Structure formats: structure tokens, C-alpha cells
Amino acid sequence: MASMAAAFASTAPAAHGHRHGLRPHPPSLSLRTHFSPPSAGRRGGGSGLRVRSGLIEPDGGRLAQLVVEEPLRRARTRESLTLPRVKLSRIDLEWVHVLSEGWASPLRGFMRESEFLQTLHFNALRLADGAVVNMSVPIVLAVDDADRHMIGESSKVALFDANDNPTAILSNIEIYKHPKEERIARTWGTTAPGLPYVEEAITNAGNWLIGGDLEVLEPIKYEDGLDRFRLSPANLREEFTRRNADAVFAFQLRNPVHNGHALLMTDTRRRLLEMGYKNPILLLHPLGGFTKADDVPLSWRMKQHEKVLEDGVLDPETTVVSIFPSPMHYAGPTEVQWHAKARINAGANFYIVGRDPAGMGHPVEKRDLYDADHGKKVLSMAPGLERLNILPFKVAAYDKTQGKMAFFDPSRPQDFLFISGTKMRTLAKNKESPPDGFMCPGGWKVLVDYYDSLAPADNGKVPEAVPA
Amino acid sequence: MASMAAAFASTAPAAHGHRHGLRPHPPSLSLRTHFSPPSAGRRGGGSGLRVRSGLIEPDGGRLAQLVVEEPLRRARTRESLTLPRVKLSRIDLEWVHVLSEGWASPLRGFMRESEFLQTLHFNALRLADGAVVNMSVPIVLAVDDADRHMIGESSKVALFDANDNPTAILSNIEIYKHPKEERIARTWGTTAPGLPYVEEAITNAGNWLIGGDLEVLEPIKYEDGLDRFRLSPANLREEFTRRNADAVFAFQLRNPVHNGHALLMTDTRRRLLEMGYKNPILLLHPLGGFTKADDVPLSWRMKQHEKVLEDGVLDPETTVVSIFPSPMHYAGPTEVQWHAKARINAGANFYIVGRDPAGMGHPVEKRDLYDADHGKKVLSMAPGLERLNILPFKVAAYDKTQGKMAFFDPSRPQDFLFISGTKMRTLAKNKESPPDGFMCPGGWKVLVDYYDSLAPADNGKVPEAVPA
Numbered sequence: 001m002a003s004m005a006a007a008f009a010s011t012a013p014a015a016h017g018h019r020h021g022l023r024p025h026p027p028s029l030s031l032r033t034h035f036s037p038p039s040a041g042r043r044g045g046g047s048g049l050r051v052r053s054g055l056i057e058p059d060g061g062r063l064a065q066l067v068v069e070e071p072l073r074r075a076r077t078r079e080s081l082t083l084p085r086v087k088l089s090r091i092d093l094e095w096v097h098v099l100s101e102g103w104a105s106p107l108r109g110f111m112r113e114s115e116f117l118q119t120l121h122f123n124a125l126r127l128a129d130g131a132v133v134n135m136s137v138p139i140v141l142a143v144d145d146a147d148r149h150m151i152g153e154s155s156k157v158a159l160f161d162a163n164d165n166p167t168a169i170l171s172n173i174e175i176y177k178h179p180k181e182e183r184i185a186r187t188w189g190t191t192a193p194g195l196p197y198v199e200e201a202i203t204n205a206g207n208w209l210i211g212g213d214l215e216v217l218e219p220i221k222y223e224d225g226l227d228r229f230r231l232s233p234a235n236l237r238e239e240f241t242r243r244n245a246d247a248v249f250a251f252q253l254r255n256p257v258h259n260g261h262a263l264l265m266t267d268t269r270r271r272l273l274e275m276g277y278k279n280p281i282l283l284l285h286p287l288g289g290f291t292k293a294d295d296v297p298l299s300w301r302m303k304q305h306e307k308v309l310e311d312g313v314l315d316p317e318t319t320v321v322s323i324f325p326s327p328m329h330y331a332g333p334t335e336v337q338w339h340a341k342a343r344i345n346a347g348a349n350f351y352i353v354g355r356d357p358a359g360m361g362h363p364v365e366k367r368d369l370y371d372a373d374h375g376k377k378v379l380s381m382a383p384g385l386e387r388l389n390i391l392p393f394k395v396a397a398y399d400k401t402q403g404k405m406a407f408f409d410p411s412r413p414q415d416f417l418f419i420s421g422t423k424m425r426t427l428a429k430n431k432e433s434p435p436d437g438f439m440c441p442g443g444w445k446v447l448v449d450y451y452d453s454l455a456p457a458d459n460g461k462v463p464e465a466v467p468a
Numbered sequence: 469m470a471s472m473a474a475a476f477a478s479t480a481p482a483a484h485g486h487r488h489g490l491r492p493h494p495p496s497l498s499l500r501t502h503f504s505p506p507s508a509g510r511r512g513g514g515s516g517l518r519v520r521s522g523l524i525e526p527d528g529g530r531l532a533q534l535v536v537e538e539p540l541r542r543a544r545t546r547e548s549l550t551l552p553r554v555k556l557s558r559i560d561l562e563w564v565h566v567l568s569e570g571w572a573s574p575l576r577g578f579m580r581e582s583e584f585l586q587t588l589h590f591n592a593l594r595l596a597d598g599a600v601v602n603m604s605v606p607i608v609l610a611v612d613d614a615d616r617h618m619i620g621e622s623s624k625v626a627l628f629d630a631n632d633n634p635t636a637i638l639s640n641i642e643i644y645k646h647p648k649e650e651r652i653a654r655t656w657g658t659t660a661p662g663l664p665y666v667e668e669a670i671t672n673a674g675n676w677l678i679g680g681d682l683e684v685l686e687p688i689k690y691e692d693g694l695d696r697f698r699l700s701p702a703n704l705r706e707e708f709t710r711r712n713a714d715a716v717f718a719f720q721l722r723n724p725v726h727n728g729h730a731l732l733m734t735d736t737r738r739r740l741l742e743m744g745y746k747n748p749i750l751l752l753h754p755l756g757g758f759t760k761a762d763d764v765p766l767s768w769r770m771k772q773h774e775k776v777l778e779d780g781v782l783d784p785e786t787t788v789v790s791i792f793p794s795p796m797h798y799a800g801p802t803e804v805q806w807h808a809k810a811r812i813n814a815g816a817n818f819y820i821v822g823r824d825p826a827g828m829g830h831p832v833e834k835r836d837l838y839d840a841d842h843g844k845k846v847l848s849m850a851p852g853l854e855r856l857n858i859l860p861f862k863v864a865a866y867d868k869t870q871g872k873m874a875f876f877d878p879s880r881p882q883d884f885l886f887i888s889g890t891k892m893r894t895l896a897k898n899k900e901s902p903p904d905g906f907m908c909p910g911g912w913k914v915l916v917d918y919y920d921s922l923a924p925a926d927n928g929k930v931p932e933a934v935p936a
Contacts, residue, residue: 114849120657121591121604121801132851136589175750177839182657189588189650191659333589371645378589381582381849383600 002395055237055248056349056387063233063345067100067216077217080158080166084151085126086143086210087158088167091201094289095139096159096168097220097325101232103342105132110141112211113176120186134384136337137329141170142178144174144206151175157210164216171210178205188331189370194363196292197329220325224237226302228290231322233346239320240281240347247272247280249391250343250351252357254287254295254328256304256447258424258439259405260396262313267407268352268391269318274338282319283348287339289327292360298323300450307442330360332370333378340379344388353379354393404437425451477538523705523856524817527601528574531701531813534636535568545685548626548634552619554611554678556627556635559669562757563607564627564636565688565793569700571810574601575929578609580679581644591805592851592872604805604854605655605797609638610646612674619643625678634685640681646673656799657838664760665797688793694770698756699790701814707788708749708815710868714739715748717818717859718811720825722755722763722796724772726892726907726913727873728864730781735875736820736859737786750787751816755807757795760828766791768918775910776826798828800838801846808847812856821847822861893919 068076075230086094098104106127111119116138118125123136141159151157151173159168185191186196193199221227231239240248249268254263265282272280286305288298297306302323309316326342329335335358340351341461357375359368376392398417399406408416419438427434429449439447536544556564566572574595585607586593591604607626611619619625619641627636640658652666653659661667674756676914689695699707708716717736721729733750740748754773756766764772794810803826808819825843827836844860848854861912866885867874876884887906895902896915907915 113859114845117801117842117846118849122849123589124851126849126851179657179839181660182838185653185657185659189647189653191653192649333585370650371647374585377582378585381586381590381594383590383592383594 010029055240055245055347056344058102058105058233058345059341059384060127060131062105063102063237064099064105064108065232065234066108067219073217076169076215077166080150080169080217083156083158083169084147084154085152085160086141086147086157086170088141089162089201090162091197091290091327093161093167093220094139094325094327095141096214096216098217098289098342099139100168100220101234101325103233103324103326104135104139104346105233105345107135107139109170109214111139111209112174112213113209116140116176116209116213120183122383123334132384134288134341136334136339136341136382137331138183140178140209140211142202142205143175143208143210145208147206147210148175148208149213151210156212156271167220168214168216170210170212170214173210175208175210178207178209180205180207187329187334189334190362192362192364196360197290197327197331200290201327220411224299226288226299226323229302229321229323230325231320236283236320236322237347243279243281243320245279245281245347247277248283248346248348249280249352250283250285250340250346250348251352252285252287252324252339252343254291254301255421256296256301256439256443257284257308257313258419258443259313259437260398262308263396263405263407264352264394265314265319265376267394268350272350280318280350282314282345283345284314284319284321285324285343286321287328288323288325291328292330295328296366296447296450300446304443304446307446308440311440311442313440313443328358330358330369332357332359332369333374336375336379337382337385340382340385340388340390344385349387350389350391352391352393355395398435398438400435402437403435469479476881477644478828496511498509508804518522519820522696523708523713523815524812526570526701526813527575527809527852528595528599530573531570531705532567532573532576533570533700533702534682535687539876541685544637545634548637550628550683551624551637552615552640553628554609554615554625556609556629557669558630559665559758559795560627561629561635561688562793562795563609564682564684566757566810567607567682568636568684568688569702569793571703571792571794572603572607573699573701575603575607575812577638578679579677581677583679584608584644585675588651590851591802600852601808602805602850604802604809606651608677608679610670610673611643611676611678614670615674615678616676616818619678624680634689636682636684638678638680638682641678643676643678646675646677648673648675655797655802657802660830660832663798665758665795665799668758669795675809692767694756694767694791696794697770697789697791698821699788701810702910704751704788704790705815705816711749712747713749713789713815715745715818716751716816717748717820718751718753718808718814718816719820720753720792720807720811722769723879723889724758724764724769724911725752725776725781726887726911727781727905728866730776731864731873731875732820732862733782733787733878735862736818740818748786748818750782751811751814752782752787752789753792753811753814754789755796756791756793759796760798763796764915764918767915772911776908779908779910781908781911796826798826798837800825800827801842804843804847805850805853808850808853808856808858812853817855818857818859819847820859820861823863866903866906867907868903871903 099107099109115125119138124132125135126132132151155173156169156171157173159170161167180202181191181345188195207392251265269280286301305321307313336353343351353376356368356370356372359370362369380390395408396405397408398419399415400417401415417432429451431448567575587603587606591598593603594600623641624637624639625641626634627638629635648670649659652670656663719733737748754769773789776782804821811819821844824836824838824840827838828839848858862900863876864873865876866887867883868885869883887902897919898914
């Protein structure tokens, strides 16, 4: 993965002198107007007029970094062996990872009830100083009746991973009821059976939630060959600073990149340059945690992204590819806020939002679960995200007259071909080629190889990916 | 209803000179601390330290008052006859009433999509100036496909009541999808069948919502003998000012008042006096809109409240009894915010919140729908309600040693008798008496008469009221 490695070859923490004295950002209010986000007229308060220098501040002013420092590590590990033990699921561990690096700043551990309730009802947390930060998905740890009994009156527990290694300590714990139905209804706007995260992490989880302050014994690693792409918010901030970025625009994805995506990202950089930024950097940020069975797995997506950079579709000089460790909820307008908020903590001040972000088909009815426009509308109005510039996705399609992906021109619809996820999947499965210019050949080959690698099920069907 | 009439005998609008120069309120932060609301440590921002004079300001600074003034009434009525017509259900009309008098200030009509989405996701609206007001239940008007077709490109519609009288004009309309499942899930935290408001007003409602600016042709009246008790927020503010109130504490109820409630209200006044207020006024504010079939009907509740005042359980001099025109959602922590917010608009700066406010049994499972403590917790953290002092309900029970209702003393639990709603109901149905001192005899007789008036169903069962 030469290109990607090059893109962040020198990000070892503290390996570089930070260059200070970045150009002040242009006033962000004018940016919002230029991009005409849906909220342009609603923000008010004037805070957008403040001219900032350096990267956008993390929520709460400081990145939560919860990995125990070396001098204390051995003592904490010893202590963990003496405490009541809670076993972490794969998704629990992903949340430990997310919390440990400060993606959810200012959260410093699994939510206590007051944070859980604010998340469910308001998608935001009020801090002690009165400031409001966005927080739309519950980051909670479930325990069952037996765990609760075993924990007893202890004020601390140790969290153990699937291999029974001590991973973290949770202190000043609070145990409270896990209102599953209400959590699901308020997070997803439905309680229909078949929501992937719910089936994986909620339905069979315990009836209690345990919140507290988290100390993680060692940086979380997965040993899957991809750990070097898992840059923390602090790593990313160092990288953006090293590159002298004066704007960072984040693109969340969980699907293969086609040339329509690439066009959008390239065009966004062009527009940021036009606005007066000197060095806008793209954070191409595939989601690395839990995804549903029919999504393309992370390792294949990373191969595909590598090819996209190698083939020169995106410029490695102005692109950082890294993995976002969060699990996926598929909770549409609620989840897109989390995706955006976490990227603020990584230093992004622009966030690209597409049609139906974090959406999926309704698990029971024949329709999409969410209105395709609600995601960007909700994002543009969300409390705690006022500092972030929301960039609505322009629709790209295959322009038959140019033989390449281009922004859709409604004055000549007959010239455009919309290649749906289903179409793309069918082509890749059948080892057919998409129209020239839809995706770089190297990237397409990865997709074909992925479907080739799947052992067909008895009925000849293979899992379906939805690369929209 | 002599006592109640006396309580607001002279509230005809503009009949009195307002007395200005009310004592400034004591700093509200100290009040919060004194009462130890759950949020005492979380508010921050210092706004609670501001010393205010006069009644609390309405949300958005000004009461929305949407009834057309006399000189324009005839012209608007004529215009309404020329517009596409939308028929109002009983609950729709109750919302027209609520909106027309400014209970939902600063809303000036049925919600457009941006307000609807903010309500569902954030329980709050951001205003043009950046200020945030609470808004937790959607105030929306549904129309069906045929209505939508009939409205066509018109920018206005006329709203007609059940008797085909023109009631209001909705202007600058916006028609958008009615995502029923999502609305229900996010408002109630469940989609279980059997939610009373859902069955009455959503399940069979149209698939579109229509928002816009409301002009109501005449004040809404129900001609049920109770209109004189339906004071608008403006009327109530006049009454509180006339009485020289320096604190107004609101008590929402939809059930008969027993002596435990009365004790709580009397005790609240005593504590407010201790804090330095000179004339705290109680707003005893029964909900008058849609309620579920097994609640005691409004007319019987008003008779019961009258007896409570007549019997001297509450002091008419310091109590205003009035009807709150909103329909009931039974949406627990979400709805209690609406109940509180609407009372700010009526001038209340203290709000008493009990166990499980606006709660009910789960319609399908054998449990309460909401955690009994979530209501007061959510209320204490709700965006836009920072100005309101939340007074958590103290638990009252029948003290056998004193032969009266008293605050529960956990050091001698054996002395207390908890008289459940079911117990109270059974006694009233069987024309038995509760323990002396549970409810004033006149009030109890009203309840017995109510159950007596019900024609027993074939199986001998009568509808069950839940007076908790």
C-alpha cells in the first residue's frame, strides 16, 4: 500500500516539529454561505464569524486520551487482575478503542445515565460550563444480572477482551437499567426486527448498563495488518499540522470508492482553494468497526482505496487515508451526527454529507428506512455541530457524452447513467466491466476479486454489498 | 364553582390595570440549590444568577397570539371560503387552540419540516438569533393524498372544523412526508400498538404533514360549560400580575386531587415563602384536551377540583385553577418537557414534577412504559428549560399515626399506607370510603358519583381511571 503509506508515512507521534503560524482560516460564516448549507440562515449567534487559527478545537477543548501512561501501566494492569471482571464483546472493544483515543471527546468513559438520557433525548450533552457538544449515539456497556451481582458494591471493574486479557479499568461506576426498546426506538426511529447493530449488540445484551471513567491499559490493536492505518485523532492532528493544512475536509465511507466519489472530493478541494484556503487536506476515512454482513469487508475496502490512490484518482499529497474505528449503527440522521462529531475531534472542519448517510433499507418494509434528505438536514441543525461546515454531496452520475463520471446536469438528464449499487454488484460478481471511467481499473479488479473470493452459498447466492 | 370562579373572577382581558414594580425574584440559582433538583450541578453558564423582575418571559421573548384582530376578521373569513379546505379532527382543533394562544411560543403555526425534525431529534428549536427553546412533541397537521392533490400549488389553505365552520388560515404552507413510524418511535420510545394518542391521531392520519403560519378566525370555544376556565397564557399572565405574584408554580394534572397532592402544593408555597418570595401563586392546571378512555373526564375532574377548593384544602386566594387545552400524548419524559415549556409561556417559573410524569403502563408488556425517574431527570437536563426551576415531587402517603396524608418518612415505613390508583378506584366504584384524610369528602363524593354514572359494561367492568 505504497500510496497510502506515503500519505501518512511520517506520522509517528512526536516525530516532527509542529509548524505553528498556520494561516488563519477565512471566516467560516462566509464559507457556509458559499456552500449554501441547508442551515445557512439558521445558525445565528455570530460564532461563525470568529476567525480561527490552527485546527478546529476538539469538543470540550481537549482530546480525551485514556490510554494509561507507561510509568503507571504495570501497576494498573496488576490492579485490574484484582477487580470484578466484565467481558467485552467485539463491539464493546471497538467502543473502548473509540473512547480511548478521544473520538468521543469530551466523554471519558462509557456513559452514565445522565449522558445516556441526554444522548437519547437531545443528541447532545451539556457540559459543566454550560457548553453543548453533540452526542447522538449511546456509547454504553451492557452487563447482565450475574455481572451486576458479581460487581456488588465495587466502585471499579476491569474490562477483559475475548482472549481474557485485561484491557481497561472502569472507575466510579454507575449501574443503571438498560431500556432496550426505548434505546432502539429513539436511536433508529424504528423497532423493526433486523437492524444489524441491534441484533449484534443489543437484543441479547444484558439488562443493565455500566458507566464510568475509563483507563485503557494499552493502545488497542487488532493485529490484522491494518493497525498502521488506524491513526488516532491526535495522530491525525499531528499529520494535518505537519502538512500545514489550513482546512481539513472529511469523507466518511464504508464502501468502495468510485470515480463519482473521487470527483466530489477533488471538486471540494478545488472549491476550498477558490475560497482562499491554501492547503485543504482530504481525510478519506473508511469506517473500520462492525459492519453488516453484506458490506464489503474492511480489508478489501482498504485494498480498493489503495488502488484508487495508486491509479492517481486521488492525490496522495493532499489525501490522508486512515481507518475510523467506530462500529456502524446504520441509524441514518442520528448516526451521521456521530460521524461528523468524531471528525471534529480528529481536526476536520469540513464534513461532506451525501444522500441518505448511514442509511439502509427498512428491515421489514419495502422502502428505505430514512428519508434520503433527512440526514443532511438534521446534520445542518444539530446542536454542538455549529462549528463544522457541512458540505452537501452533489450528485454524480456517468455522463455518456464524456465517458466519465460527472456532476449530474438536470438540463440534459438523457445523457446520464445512474449506476446503482445493485448494478455495480451484479457487474462485479459476473466479472463484467462497468462503463469506462466509472471506477479505476485497479480498484474494480479488487471488487471482482472480492466477489470471486466468496464461496458461493448452497443456493448460489453471495452476500450483497451496497456500495452507494 | 364559586371557589374557582372566585380564584379568577376578574380576569377579563384588559379589565385591570397591571401593577408593575413587582419585587425582583431572588436569584434562581440559589433556588435550584435549595430544592436540589437533579440538575443543580449541570446547568452552568451562569444565566440562573440573573435577577429578574416581573413574570418569566415567554419563549422567544413574545407570546404568539394568532387570533385575527376584529378589524380583519370579516375579510379573513371571506378569504377562507375561497381557499382549499382541510378538515380538522378534534385533536387538530385542540392544537389550533394551543397554537392560537401561544402555549407553544414562539411557534406561529403547525410545524414545517425543519421544526418537525428538530423536535424529533433534539427536543428543541434553534431560533434565528441562535437562542434555543424547548419543543419536544411534534405539533403537526396531517393531510392525505387527496388533500395534497386538492391543495395543488396553493400557498394557503383554510382549516375547517367538524361542523364545517372556517376556523383558521394556514399560509406559506410546506407539505412534507409524514414518517409515522419514525415519529412514533422517536416521540414515545416504542412502536408497540395501543398508544392512545397514536391510535387516535396518527395511525389513520394522512401520509403528509402541512406546516405554515396560522391565523385563527375567532377564539376557540368548546361550548361545554367550561370555556370560562380556559384561560390563555395572556389571561393567566394578567391574573398573576393582578395578584402581584412574585413566583408562579405550576402543577400539571389529569387526575383527581387527593390530599397528598394538596399537601405537596401547600408545602411548595411554604418553601417559596421561606426562600423570600412574598406571594407565590399556584397554577393548578388540569389538562383539558384528548385523554385516554379510562381517565376521568375533564368535566368530572373540574367538579372534583371545585370541591377541593370549596373544602378549603387549597386556598383560593393563592390558587388559580385553569384548563390547559393541550391533548395528552402519554409520552413520558418527552411529553413532560412540553408540559413544562407551555407553562413558562403562561408565566410559571416553577414546575412541580412527580414520579413517572405523563407515563402509563406499557401497552403490550407488563411494566410501566417509562422508568419512573426518567421524567424528572430528562426535564432537569432539557435544552431550553434552563430558566425554569424544576421542583421534584416529594412522595406523600397516608400516615396511619396521624390519620392524614404526609410526606413519607423512610425511617418509619411501617406507619405509611400507599393508596394506589387501583385501590382508590376500587373504593370509589364500590362506594366505599378511603381512610379519613385521604381526600376531602366533597371531592370523594364527586368520584363516587362519576363511577356511579357509568353504565356498567356487559361484563360488569367499568373503564378504569388511574388517579396517581
